[in-house]
Amino acid sequence: MADRRKLEAGMAVLTIFGALLLLPPLVYVFNQPISHLGVPQIVIYLFAVWLLLIIATALLTRALPREDSSAAEDD
Amino acid sequence: MLSADFVIATAVGYVCLLFVLAYFGDRRARANKKSFLHSPWVYTLSISVYCTSWTFYGAVGNAARSGLEFLTIYLGPTLVFVGWWFLLRRLVRISHNQRLTSVADLLSSRFGKSNRLAVLVTCIAVIGIAPYIALQLKAVTSSIQAVAGSSEFGQGSLAGIDDVGLAFGIAAGMALFTILFGTRHVDAKEQHHGVVAAIAFEAVVKLTALVAVGIFVVYVGGGFEAIFSRAAEMGVSTPTANSFDDRWLTTLALSVAAIVCLPRQFQVTVVENSDENHLRTAGWAFPAYMLLMSLFILPIAMFGLTSMPAGSNPDMFALTLPISQGQDALALFAFIGGFSSATSMIILESIALSIMVSNHIIMPLVLRYSAVGPSGDGQGVSRLLLVARRFSIVLILSLGFFYFFFTRDSNALAPIGLISFTAIAQFFPVVLAALFWRDASLKAATAAIAAGFVVWVWCSFLPSFESVSPQVSLLLREGPWGIGWLRPQALFGLEGLDPLTHAAVWSLTINVATLTIVSLFTTQSALERIQATLFVDVFRQGSAPQGNFVRGSATANDLFFVAERVLGERRAAAIFETAARESGVDPDMLEPSSEFIGKLERELAGSIGAASAHVMLSKVVSGSDVSLEEVMQMAEENQQVIEYSQQLEKTSAELRSTAQKLEDANAQLRELDSQKDEFLSQVSHEVRTPMTSIRSFSEILLDPGDIDEGQKQHFVSTIHQESLRLTKLLDEILDLSALERGERTWDNVPIDAEAALDRALRVCDGMLRQRGMRVELGERAPATMVEGDADRLCQVFINLVSNAVKYNDAEAPVLRVTSSVKSGNYVVDIADNGPGIPKAERKLIFEKFARGQHGAVEQSGAGLGLAISRQIVARMSGSLDLVPGPLPGACFRVRLDVMP
Numbered sequence: 001m002a003d004r005r006k007l008e009a010g011m012a013v014l015t016i017f018g019a020l021l022l023l024p025p026l027v028y029v030f031n032q033p034i035s036h037l038g039v040p041q042i043v044i045y046l047f048a049v050w051l052l053l054i055i056a057t058a059l060l061t062r063a064l065p066r067e068d069s070s071a072a073e074d075d
Numbered sequence: 076m077l078s079a080d081f082v083i084a085t086a087v088g089y090v091c092l093l094f095v096l097a098y099f100g101d102r103r104a105r106a107n108k109k110s111f112l113h114s115p116w117v118y119t120l121s122i123s124v125y126c127t128s129w130t131f132y133g134a135v136g137n138a139a140r141s142g143l144e145f146l147t148i149y150l151g152p153t154l155v156f157v158g159w160w161f162l163l164r165r166l167v168r169i170s171h172n173q174r175l176t177s178v179a180d181l182l183s184s185r186f187g188k189s190n191r192l193a194v195l196v197t198c199i200a201v202i203g204i205a206p207y208i209a210l211q212l213k214a215v216t217s218s219i220q221a222v223a224g225s226s227e228f229g230q231g232s233l234a235g236i237d238d239v240g241l242a243f244g245i246a247a248g249m250a251l252f253t254i255l256f257g258t259r260h261v262d263a264k265e266q267h268h269g270v271v272a273a274i275a276f277e278a279v280v281k282l283t284a285l286v287a288v289g290i291f292v293v294y295v296g297g298g299f300e301a302i303f304s305r306a307a308e309m310g311v312s313t314p315t316a317n318s319f320d321d322r323w324l325t326t327l328a329l330s331v332a333a334i335v336c337l338p339r340q341f342q343v344t345v346v347e348n349s350d351e352n353h354l355r356t357a358g359w360a361f362p363a364y365m366l367l368m369s370l371f372i373l374p375i376a377m378f379g380l381t382s383m384p385a386g387s388n389p390d391m392f393a394l395t396l397p398i399s400q401g402q403d404a405l406a407l408f409a410f411i412g413g414f415s416s417a418t419s420m421i422i423l424e425s426i427a428l429s430i431m432v433s434n435h436i437i438m439p440l441v442l443r444y445s446a447v448g449p450s451g452d453g454q455g456v457s458r459l460l461l462v463a464r465r466f467s468i469v470l471i472l473s474l475g476f477f478y479f480f481f482t483r484d485s486n487a488l489a490p491i492g493l494i495s496f497t498a499i500a501q502f503f504p505v506v507l508a509a510l511f512w513r514d515a516s517l518k519a520a521t522a523a524i525a526a527g528f529v530v531w532v533w534c535s536f537l538p539s540f541e542s543v544s545p546q547v548s549l550l551l552r553e554g555p556w557g558i559g560w561l562r563p564q565a566l567f568g569l570e571g572l573d574p575l576t577h578a579a580v581w582s583l584t585i586n587v588a589t590l591t592i593v594s595l596f597t598t599q600s601a602l603e604r605i606q607a608t609l610f611v612d613v614f615r616q617g618s619a620p621q622g623n624f625v626r627g628s629a630t631a632n633d634l635f636f637v638a639e640r641v642l643g644e645r646r647a648a649a650i651f652e653t654a655a656r657e658s659g660v661d662p663d664m665l666e667p668s669s670e671f672i673g674k675l676e677r678e679l680a681g682s683i684g685a686a687s688a689h690v691m692l693s694k695v696v697s698g699s700d701v702s703l704e705e706v707m708q709m710a711e712e713n714q715q716v717i718e719y720s721q722q723l724e725k726t727s728a729e730l731r732s733t734a735q736k737l738e739d740a741n742a743q744l745r746e747l748d749s750q751k752d753e754f755l756s757q758v759s760h761e762v763r764t765p766m767t768s769i770r771s772f773s774e775i776l777l778d779p780g781d782i783d784e785g786q787k788q789h790f791v792s793t794i795h796q797e798s799l800r801l802t803k804l805l806d807e808i809l810d811l812s813a814l815e816r817g818e819r820t821w822d823n824v825p826i827d828a829e830a831a832l833d834r835a836l837r838v839c840d841g842m843l844r845q846r847g848m849r850v851e852l853g854e855r856a857p858a859t860m861v862e863g864d865a866d867r868l869c870q871v872f873i874n875l876v877s878n879a880v881k882y883n884d885a886e887a888p889v890l891r892v893t894s895s896v897k898s899g900n901y902v903v904d905i906a907d908n909g910p911g912i913p914k915a916e917r918k919l920i921f922e923k924f925a926r927g928q929h930g931a932v933e934q935s936g937a938g939l940g941l942a943i944s945r946q947i948v949a950r951m952s953g954s955l956d957l958v959p960g961p962l963p964g965a966c967f968r969v970r971l972d973v974m975p
Contacts, residue, residue, distance in 0.1 A: 008160060015158035022150050022327070024319045031319060038300025043373060046146055050153060050366050057157045058359035064160070067351045 007064050014060065018053045022046070077403050079223035085407060086414050090252055093273045093418070097256045100272025112272050113349055115356035120275035121343045122361050123282070125152060125334060126368050127207075127420035128214035131281060131413045133488030134369070136390030138376035140487065145372060147323055148489075149365040151330030159358040162335065163344065165510055167354060169613050170345045174681035177431045178341045178502060183686045185509040185610045186517035187603035190686035193435035195521060196502065199528050200338050201428055201471060203498025206539065208424065208475025209482065210491040211417040212242045214390070218413050221391045222398065222406065239480060246476040249421045250469050257426040258464045267426065271347050274423060277415040282367060284412020288393050289371020291405055296378045306377040325576045328583075329496040332503035338427035339420065390488050421475075425468045432470070433463035434684035442690055456640040460683065484542050490575070497535050497579050501527035504587045508594075513611045517603055519593035527586030534563050534578035631665040637691055638675060641682050650678060754923060761804055765797040772797075807939040811923065814946040823862040823951060825974055828901050830858070831865050832894060835872030839880070846880050846888060853893030853961075859901045861971040863951035871944040871955070875905045875967050878940065883909035883964065891962055901973050904958070906966035917957055921945050 020026055030045035104112040111117065130148075137145040155162060166181075175181050179200065183193035216238050257270055296302040334340055348354070379392030387395060394413065397406040441459060482491070501524055508515035541548045554562040564574045566581050599607065631651065638647035654674075655665045665671075672692060679688035772790040775782065782790075836850070843850060879890050885908050894903040912920060923942045941955075948955040953971035960966020 011158060011160045015154060015161070018157055019154050022154075023324060027319050035303065038298075038303045040303065042143070046143065046150075047366070047370075050150065050362070053153060053157050054359045054362045054366065057159075057362070061355045061358050064355070066355070 004065060007060060010060055011057075011064075014053065014056050018049070021049050077222050077398070077406060079219060082219060082222045082407065082410055085411065089411055089414065090248075090418065093277070094252070094256055096276055097269035097273040099269075101267075101269025104268030104272070112268055115350075115353040116360070117271065117275045118343075118348065118353040119357040119360040119364065120278040121271045121347065122340070122357055123278035123364050124274050124339055124343055124419045124423050125337075126278075126281065126365065126416060127492075128211050128218075128413050128417040129207075129488055129492045130368055131285060131416040132214050132218065132390045132393060133210070133492060134372045135376045135379065135392045136388070136487055137489040138372050139380050139389035139392070141322075143373075144322060144326060145489070146369060147326040148330045149362075149369050151327045152334035153362040153365060155331055155334050156358050156361050159354050162510070163354055163358075164351065165613060166335070166345050167348050167351050169510070169610055170348070171351070172609070172613065173685065174677045176346060176434060176681065176684055177427060178336055178338060178506070179431045179435050180680075180684045180686075181341075182502070182505060182509060182520060183435065183684065184680070185606050186515075186520050187600050187606055188686045188689040189517050189521075190435065190439050190690070192517060192521050192524075193431075193684065193686050194439075195524055197428075197431040197435045199498060199501065199524065200431060201474065202536075203495055203501075203528075203531070204338065204424060204428060204471070205474040205478040205495075206482075206491045206536075207495035208421060208472065209479035210488055210495075211421050212245055212475060212479045213483070213491070214488060215245050215414060215417045216242045217388065217391055218394050218410055221388075221394050222410060238483065242479050242483075243476060246472045249418065250425075250472045252418075253422050253425050253468050253472075254465045257422060258429070258461050258468070267347065270422065270426065271343065274343070274419045277419040278364070281412040281416040281419075282364065284408050284415070285368060285393065286371065287405060288397060288409050288412075289375060291400075291402065292371065292375050292378045292396055295400060296374065296382075299374060302374050302377050302381075305381050309381050320573075321576045322573050325573075325579045326493065326496075329493065329500050329579060332500035333496045336499045336502040336506060337424075338431065338499075339423040342423060342427035342430075421472070425471045426464075428471050429464040429467035432467035433460055434687060437463040437467075438683050438687045439690065442687060456683070457643060481543050482539055491539070493575055494535050494539055497575070497582065498528070498531050500579065501531060501582060501586055504583065504590055508590055509610055511611065512594075513607050514599070515590065515594050515607070516597045516599045518597045519590050522593050523586045523590035526589045527582045530566075530582035530585050531578060534566060534581055535575075538563050538574060631667050634667055634672070634675060634692075638679065641679050641691075650675065757923070758808060762801065765801045765804075769794050769797045769801075804939075807943065811939055811943050811946065814943065814950070821864045821867065821950075823864065825860045826863055826865040826868065827858050828861045828863070828868060828903075828971060829856055829894065831868040832872055832892070832903060834865075835869045835876060836892065838869070838873055839876040842877060842880050843890065846883070848880055848883065848888040848890050851889060851891040853891055853904075854895055856894045856896045856901065859894075859896055860974045861901050861951065861953075862974060863953075863971065864947075867947045868951070871947050871969060872903070872905070874940040874944050875969075878967075879905060879907035879909065879965070883907050885909055885964075889962060891960075896973055899973050899975075901971045903969040904960065904966055905969075906960035906962045907964040908962040909964035911964045912957065920957065921955070 027042070027045075031042045034041045036044055100112055103110050134145040134148070169175065170181070173184050175184060179193045179196035182196055183189050186192055219241060220238060256273075257267060293299060293302065296305070334344075344357075375392050375396065376389065379387075379389055379396055383392065383395065383399065394406060394409050397403075397409055438456075438460070441456075504527075505515070505520045505523055508520070537547060538551055541551055551563055554560070560566070560568045564577055566577065569577060569581070572580070635647060635651055638650065641647075642650070651665060654671050655661065658665070658668075660666075667675075676688050676692050679691060682688075683691070772794050776787065776790055876890065876892075880888075883890075887908075889908045891906045892903070894901070896902070921941050923939055945955045948969055948971070951971055953969060956968050956970070958966050958968045
């Protein structure tokens, strides 16, 4: 298992790159008047990035250590 | 055909169902802490209150009008949840530690428990949310009218009632409903399990409804491809080309701020969170929920644009498309879905805002103007709080209604929501500073929020009344008193920008600039510094108890009076009893320590907010001779002394360890020295014995006396034997010292260890026969390759076997040899039934010159054999040990790595 600091760095990279992929100028790369199966390419691109972020977060989170539940509250 | 009456009846029935759900959810959650209501899934679903009727209706309209922009509202929050580890986890942890009740409480608590800041934040939130509530009222009103207008008989009892009347009825109904189920009691932690359960249920309903409409539309439209290509043919292709402009960036940034700072989102995500680990699920599940919600928005919008008559309201496509296709059941379901999304937002938002209003505005006023000190009246504060909250709910919904009333002519939903987002985004820079920047000060935070809010009112809120007020529209065109650079949508001459971007850029820029610059020029109070550390270093410390009070004249009795009023008698008594038990005294004799007062303050803060709790306890805990500032100074001086002494301690510890190391090295040297001496004396001793006999025999031979030939022969052979023994001894000593110093090297090559063992046994055969020793061959390994030197290995085996022969004094001596391969190791056991080795000597036998006591007398060896053997085996990366054996005597085990 990768150590915790690296996982944290991974989450940071995921968040930052997720943002970069959704912002100009990187979105322009896929913003072409092309359609795949009738759906504009940019729509497919945005949903794919979205799905990728969800899956990557789920995987990274699984590797991260859980918090001690008792830290929640005492009463 | 759906009629308005039927639809309204369904809505009322649905609300009743929610009420029942909330009621039983509350009881269930209270009764059972492990109930599914405490699961991460319910938590995630409750966060989905973010998807309001703005999503359900407005996103379709937004997609129809401006293409992909609607996605930013969901992509921003996705980014926040993807990075939950950095922001949300921190917020939740702080909220648990500090018992936060709202975003206003968060900021007030962080900036020195300032009530002024809390009031400011509360007021801005209430005003800023009004458009958002108006949006929900508008959406529900439009949806009922869309259903009613679809048939000539549909009006039912709505005939003659205009949209204002309808919206008023909805607002009043919502207020009643929220009061009934959000303010039944004051919870110590402001958690509303019942409401959360109902919200989670609504989340499922609205998702299912929108997905159902989406699937229906895709089915009717003939699939994604057909819908998109038909739209392209009719010239309403997705206006994507210009989607990624400054507006894209602005709405994305605003939605990032909104998901954190919106009062209802803060309530569900942070305050209602019962377990930090729930964020692990929400981190990906909430983005997934939003993705599902958005999946069909674009097809619905495209299909609506191509199939509905021109001029129909695109905001209502999710409802009007099923109606136009004659699908009444689906239309009703879509209506309930939209209704769900509106009600859940209104309920939670008004609960969250009412907590802020009652805790930060009403409670402090009551505290100031009535003596709720130890000598106050007997009325419980709980009751007052409830009344305050009910009043606030009515106020909040009224504001929403008034906003709706004034702006009812504007038609799109999404722009109204974005006005609210811009207002709420003013909290975001300060929230970030509160969590990450130690030096952010109260004055800076207050100034920043106030400045951002003023710009928002001017640039965003005011222009939204353009269509109803000629004065406002004149202002927009000409500026106040004709001053052009103050025009709300072209501030400081920044023209040509989209109004939303304009408002967001100016308000947030001025906000951030004020925050940073004022922070740099102001100093924090003592309490601010304490709180800043608690917030910024939340993951660095344990749960450090904060005692912000110095114990003054307060008695447990006084404190109990206060606690009882706010928390109720049972809870207060429980807290005091626990404290008494912990300090081991009778509850009546409890001496309130500053830790205890700190704990009590946090408990009170959970009900009435940090600032109010602080003020309340300050009233009781007064008369202290030392001020907080002085204590802080004392603490700082103490800190310096402690640091200094820690440094000293560290230095002296370093010195001690150096001295210890020197001592150890010295001891080691002395040990080596004495070992050398010992070795020399032993060698001398060993050499001396044969030398003495050689000398004496040779002297006899030299003496020209009468020695017969037989005796002469005997003496000479003795001398020969002794010199052989001497040579052997010297050879062994040389061998051992060469081995030890690593001079005698050999190449470890692959050899067959079994062959070496066989050879050793053959060599020893004569010796064994001579002693009459029976050899038992046990289990034998197959031919096994190890790395080593065959002759040396053979030497080790011979040595072990000959030892077994030499020291065995049994009547029927037995030698048992087994070899095997176990998990990569080649293991040979050589055991005998001799006397064995006494416990005391087991450690010594591998040392030089250490011979076993038994049989030592008649033995000729110098006691180097085992030492040499061990060295040899070690050179082959193996080990030679004494192990408990199968026979009564000793058992030596040789272990070598098998070659892979």
